Amino acid sequence: MRRAQPGTIVEIGCGQGAMGARLVGLTREYVAVEPDPTSYRVACERIEPRGGTVVNGLTDDLPAGRTYDMACAFEVLEHLEDDAGALRDWAPRIRPGGHLVLSVPAWQHMFGPWDKAVGHYRRYSPDDLAGTLRDNGFEPVDISLYGWPLAFALEAIRNRVADGSPIQEESAPEQTAHSGRWLQPSKRISDVGITVGILPFQALQRIVPKKGNGIVAVARRV
Numbered sequence: 001m002r003r004a005q006p007g008t009i010v011e012i013g014c015g016q017g018a019m020g021a022r023l024v025g026l027t028r029e030y031v032a033v034e035p036d037p038t039s040y041r042v043a044c045e046r047i048e049p050r051g052g053t054v055v056n057g058l059t060d061d062l063p064a065g066r067t068y069d070m071a072c073a074f075e076v077l078e079h080l081e082d083d084a085g086a087l088r089d090w091a092p093r094i095r096p097g098g099h100l101v102l103s104v105p106a107w108q109h110m111f112g113p114w115d116k117a118v119g120h121y122r123r124y125s126p127d128d129l130a131g132t133l134r135d136n137g138f139e140p141v142d143i144s145l146y147g148w149p150l151a152f153a154l155e156a157i158r159n160r161v162a163d164g165s166p167i168q169e170e171s172a173p174e175q176t177a178h179s180g181r182w183l184q185p186s187k188r189i190s191d192v193g194i195t196v197g198i199l200p201f202q203a204l205q206r207i208v209p210k211k212g213n214g215i216v217a218v219a220r221r222v
Contacts, residue, residue, distance in 0.1 A: 001026055004099050004218075006069035012059060012090065013076040015179075017043030023072065024052040031068070033057055036177040059093055067095040073102040078120045079176045087136035094221040100138055103216045104129060106145060110213060114155065117162035119175030129217055138219035145212030150201040152213055 007028050014020045014032035016039045024030040030052035034040040040056040047054050055061055071094050080086045087100075094100060105115065105123045115123065124132075130140045162168070167175060205212070 001070070001101065004070060006099065008068040009070045009072060010059070010062070010068040010093060012071060012073040013079075014043050014047070014054065015039050015075075017046035017054065019072070019074050020052060020054070021046040021050060024050045027069075031055065031062070033059055033061065039177075059090065062093070067093060068098065069095060070099045070101060073100070075103055075105070075179075077102055078104050078115075078122055078124070079118075079172075079179070081121050081172075083121075084132060084136050087133065087138065091137035091221055096221055098221050099141070100133075100219045100221065101217070102219075103214060106147075106213050106215045110155070112155075112159045113163040113165075113168070114158040114161075117165055117167045117175060118179035119172045121172075124215060126215060129215055133217065133219045137222055139222055141218045141220055143215060143217045145210060145214070146205060146216055147214040148205055148208050148211035150198065155213055 001023070006026075009023055009027045009030045011020050011023060011030070011032040014034045015036075017032070017034075020030065020032050020043060024047055030047070031054075032043060032047060032052065033055045034043050035056070035058055037056060040054060043054045071090055073090070077083050077086060090100065105120065107125060108123045111120070111123050126143045126145065130143055133140050
């Protein structure tokens with residue numbers, strides 16, 4: 001994001017605003033949409049005092065014809081049954097030549113109780129994601145794996161917690177709504193604690209760049 005230097009950002013499905021609270025300082029205008037009312041209220045508390053705007057709704061609720069230098073969607077695409085359709089819907093919100101930054105869980109063979117509990121339809125390989133982007137209005141710029149080794153341990157814990165949870169019996173939309181607020185750290189602790197805590201794992205990830213259970217992708221709107 002610092003390389004792209006977007007003047008305006010829209011975040012799609014901001015959850016409780018953990019990422020938005022960081023993004024708002026990287027651009028002159030930050031807008032987020034979040035359909036879940038509970039997560040929306042927490043996101044407002046985190047983001048709006050820093051100068052951003054949060055809308056309780058979807059991208060359709062943004063002003064018609066408004067475009068942004070960058071759209072972000074972190075852990076969103078896997079929740080959408082029609083991921084290709086979502087990408088086609090998002091593209092007009094990005095100016096031609098602007099960027100889409102997104103993250104998704106990696107490797108379908110790792111699909112487990114946590115994925116089911118939070119309403120995931122799928123996981124992706126880097127090649128799958130690159131192909132989906134190319135087929136729906138975007139040219140991949142960079143696709144990277146992340147999460148080794150820490151996120152593998154965290155995923156095992158989440159799967160144990162999710163296995164047999166009552167949330168497994170809810171509908172996919174209900175599971176998706178819960179996903180933005182289930183097992184989330186407090187907003188005060190998260191900013192400092194996560195930033196400091198992941199530093200050694202970031203160093204390890206650089207040593208093994210081809211391992212990870214998550215993907216971060218940067219793509220350019222064609």
